[in-house]
Each structure stands twice: as structure tokens, then as C-alpha cells.
Amino acid sequence: MSQHFSLPSSPLLSPGDFAGSPLSRVLRQPFLLGLFLPIQAGGWTPSTLPRTTSWTFDYNLALTRRAEELGFDLVFGLAQWASKGGYGGTTKYRETSLDSFIATAALAGATERILLISTLHILYGPWHPVHLAKFGATLDHIARGRWGINMVTGYAAREPAMFGMTKVEHDLRYEMAEVFASRLAQLWSSNENLTVDGPYWSMEDAFVTPKPRFGRPIMVNASGSAAGIRYGVRHSDIMFITSPAGNQLEDAVVSVPGHVAAIRTAAAAEGRQVRTIINPMILCRDTEREAIAYRDAIEAAADTEAVEGFAEHGRRGDAQAWRNQRRLHRAIGGNLHLVGAPEQIVEGFLKLRDAGVDGVQLTFYDFAPDLEHFAEKVLPLMYQAGLRLPDVPTAAASRQPAFAG
Numbered sequence: 001m002s003q004h005f006s007l008p009s010s011p012l013l014s015p016g017d018f019a020g021s022p023l024s025r026v027l028r029q030p031f032l033l034g035l036f037l038p039i040q041a042g043g044w045t046p047s048t049l050p051r052t053t054s055w056t057f058d059y060n061l062a063l064t065r066r067a068e069e070l071g072f073d074l075v076f077g078l079a080q081w082a083s084k085g086g087y088g089g090t091t092k093y094r095e096t097s098l099d100s101f102i103a104t105a106a107l108a109g110a111t112e113r114i115l116l117i118s119t120l121h122i123l124y125g126p127w128h129p130v131h132l133a134k135f136g137a138t139l140d141h142i143a144r145g146r147w148g149i150n151m152v153t154g155y156a157a158r159e160p161a162m163f164g165m166t167k168v169e170h171d172l173r174y175e176m177a178e179v180f181a182s183r184l185a186q187l188w189s190s191n192e193n194l195t196v197d198g199p200y201w202s203m204e205d206a207f208v209t210p211k212p213r214f215g216r217p218i219m220v221n222a223s224g225s226a227a228g229i230r231y232g233v234r235h236s237d238i239m240f241i242t243s244p245a246g247n248q249l250e251d252a253v254v255s256v257p258g259h260v261a262a263i264r265t266a267a268a269a270e271g272r273q274v275r276t277i278i279n280p281m282i283l284c285r286d287t288e289r290e291a292i293a294y295r296d297a298i299e300a301a302a303d304t305e306a307v308e309g310f311a312e313h314g315r316r317g318d319a320q321a322w323r324n325q326r327r328l329h330r331a332i333g334g335n336l337h338l339v340g341a342p343e344q345i346v347e348g349f350l351k352l353r354d355a356g357v358d359g360v361q362l363t364f365y366d367f368a369p370d371l372e373h374f375a376e377k378v379l380p381l382m383y384q385a386g387l388r389l390p391d392v393p394t395a396a397a398s399r400q401p402a403f404a405g
């Protein structure tokens with residue numbers, strides 16, 4: 001990337017570099033385990049098959065608390081800006097959603113151990129690095145080092161249009177994100193006032209304190225493009241990847257190893273390590289036959305207009321990560337489908353680990369009961385397979401007394 005402007009020569013230390021940080025505790029797990037929160041109506045699947053899944057805060061709070069009890073490492077919410085009717089259909093897919101930044105951050109006071117990742121479109125509206133440096137430092141202290149940001153730049157023109165803005169060209173978005181993240185790093189680390197004259201964002205005598213507890217909040221991005229990977233290996237601790245070839249496991253295991261290896265090599269060239277996680281939709285029942293029947297029932301009740309509306313939203317965007325996807329069972333949603341009996345789900349995880357992926361960020365159709373089934377039937381097998389270790393709490397994760405002395 002050509003940089004005609006001055007940026008810090010090396011990214012700030014990651015919270016993963018601090019032995020006592022919540023991130024470094026989580027990174028001791030052999031295989032990361034996250035839950036993708038359904039803060040948007042319809043979750044990942046436009047289907048009318050009855051379920052409990054709900055975008056409401058209380059539902060997502062209960063899910064987060066349960067995930068924490070079960071030893072999950074993180075929860076994460078997506079951010080999309082849908083107009084009236086959402087992506088269409090009788091379900092008005094994703095018309096209603098909670099804001100990811102606010103909703104995920106609000107979980108900080110209600111949890112103790114789990115990492116909380118908010119998605120934010122840094123290029124929409126008048127976001128300034130000073131805002132996010134201050135908000136991020138504040139959340140870092142409230143969550144005691146457990147909060148992080150999934151920095152996204154927006155791939156669909158209709159979203160910035162909502163803000164009266166025009167979509168910025170793909171690679172330029174990542175160049176702007178690079179500047180934004182570098183300014184955050186400067187604000188989080190500098191003990192002096194900062195004055196810079198652009199590009200994109202200027203500041204005069206800008207200063208942020210308190211500093212985050214472990215260098216900076218956790219940084220995440222989701223990308224498959226060369227520009228996005230360039231950005232991610234410089235700034236992210238965790239990158240959400242997609243299977244470059246499609247949403248079926250047999251395609252993923254072929255295409256993912258080279259993809260992950262390229263990310264690792266690029267990170268090593270920056271003197272860094274970036275963890276990759278992928279998002280499977282888990283459709284699990286006690287037997288494979290029942291799991292397939294569950295998938296078929298969800299598909300049979302698909303809100304086809306919404307399925308098409310969401311696909312059209314993707315086609316109109318310029319996200320490169322999904323360009324070559326073969327998408328079978330499209331209505332099911334998610335970046336990858338794992339359908340089967342508990343043993344088959346764990347076999348799928350092992351294949352992903354062998355492909356080089358560092359963990360999974362799960363979605364379900366009927367979140368609360370499907371998470372319980374996962375906890376009862378799949379999670380014990382993950383421990384047996386060595387994918388998970390019992391959690392070892394660190395002193396840093398515990399609450400500090402509110403009043404000293």
C-alpha cells in the first residue's frame with residue numbers, strides 16, 4: 001500500500017502480548033469457541049420454521065451468560081444498516097436489529113469472563129479516531145480488557161447512502177481503515193498531545209486517558225481480500241475468514257489451508273501473529289438423519305423472497321471474500337454449514353483445525369435450545385478431542401474493588 005503520510009512504524013502491542021490479559025487467557029485454548037449473537041431479526045436464516053431466536057437484548061443477554069457459563073471464549077454481534085422491510089420477504093429479514101456497538105458493549109457489566117466484540121462501520125457518519133479511542137478506552141476499563149472491535153468498512157452502497165455518503169472504493173476503504181487504526185494506536189499509546197494534519201482525519205492536541213489496560217482493546221476484522229488481509233495482519237488479533245470456495249465443509253477443507261497459510265505468512269512478515277476464526281452454522285441432532293431432517297425443515301419453510309433479497313444485497317456489494325462461493329442450501333445462511341450428529345460436528349471442527357483455522361464462531365437456527373443441545377452433546381466431545389481445555393482464570397479477569405483503601 002502506498003503511504004504518503006506518516007503512520008507509526010509498527011502497530012501497538014496486542015493485548016495478547018500481556019500474560020495477564022483476558023485475550024491471552026483465551027488464546028491458550030487449542031481451538032477458540034465463539035458465539036455469534038442474533039441481535040438482528042431472523043438471525044442468519046430467513047425461514048419461518050418456528051423457533052425462539054430473537055433480536056431482543058434480554059434474549060442475547062441470556063445467551064451470552066449461558067455461553068460464558070459453558071466456557072465459550074467470545075460473543076460477537078454483526079452490524080448491518082437495513083432499510084424498511086430489511087432484506088425482504090414475509091419475515092422482513094433483518095429489518096429489526098440492535099446496534100452492535102451498544103448492545104455488545106452493554107453486556108460488559110453483566111458478564112465476568114467472556115470476550116465481547118462489537119462491529120462498527122468506521123467510515124459511516126462522522127466517526128473520528130478520537131471518538132473511538134475514548135469510547136474504546138472507556139469500554140476496555142468497564143469490561144476489564146474483554147472488549148474489542150470488529151472494524152468493518154462496509155461493502156454495500158445502500159448503507160453509506162443511509163448516511164448521505166457514497167461508498168468508497170474497496171481498497172481505498174482499507175487504506176482509510178489503516179489510517180484510522182494507526183491513529184487509534186497513537187491515541188492509546190501516546191503520553192503527549194497529538195497533532196496531525198490528515199489524511200482523512202486531522203487532530204490538534206488530541207489526548208486520551210485512561211489508556212486501555214493491555215495496550216489497546218482487542219482488534220478484529222473480517223476479510224478475504226488482499227487489501228483486507230494487509231490491514232488485518234498489521235492491526236487485528238483475530239481475523240474472521242470465510243471459506244474461499246463455499247459453505248460446505250468438503251469445499252472449505254480444500255480452500256482454507258492455503259488461505260490461512262497466506263494470512264500467517266503475511267502476519268509473520270509484520271512480526272505478528274493473527275488468529276483466524278470461521279463461522280459455521282451448526283445444525284446438530286443426536287443422529288445425522290435427524291440433523292438433515294432439521295436442515296430440510298428449515299429450508300422447506302424458507303422465506304424465499306428474503307433469501308433472494310439477501311443474496312442480491314451480497315451481489316450488489318463488493319465484498320471479495322464471498323466472490324467464488326459455491327453456496328448450497330443458501331437459505332441456511334452462515335459462512336459454512338456443519339450438519340450432523342455430535343461426533344460429526346466435532347470431526348468437522350477437527351478438519352477445520354487441521355486446515356489451519358484457530359477457532360469457530362458459531363451460529364444456530366434456534367439459538368437457545370440448539371446451544372443447550374450443543375452444550376450437552378458436542379462440547380464434552382470437544383474436550384475429549386483436545387479442542388478445548390478447562391478455563392484457567394487469571395487475576396486480571398477478576399473485578400477490582402470499587403473503592404480503594
Ligand SMILES: Cc1cc2nc3c(=O)[nH]c(=O)nc-3n(C[C@H](O)[C@H](O)[C@H](O)COP(=O)(O)O)c2cc1C
Nearest residue numbers: 078079119152155222223224225228240319320321
Ligand atoms: C464472520 C463475518 C462477519 C462479518 N460481519 C460484518 C458486519 O457485521 N457488518 C458488515 O458490514 N460486514 C461484515 N462482514 C463483511 C466484512 O466486513 C467484509 O466486507 C467481507 O468479509 C469482505 O471483505 P473483503 O472484500 O476484504 O474480502 C463480515 C464478514 C464475516 C466473514
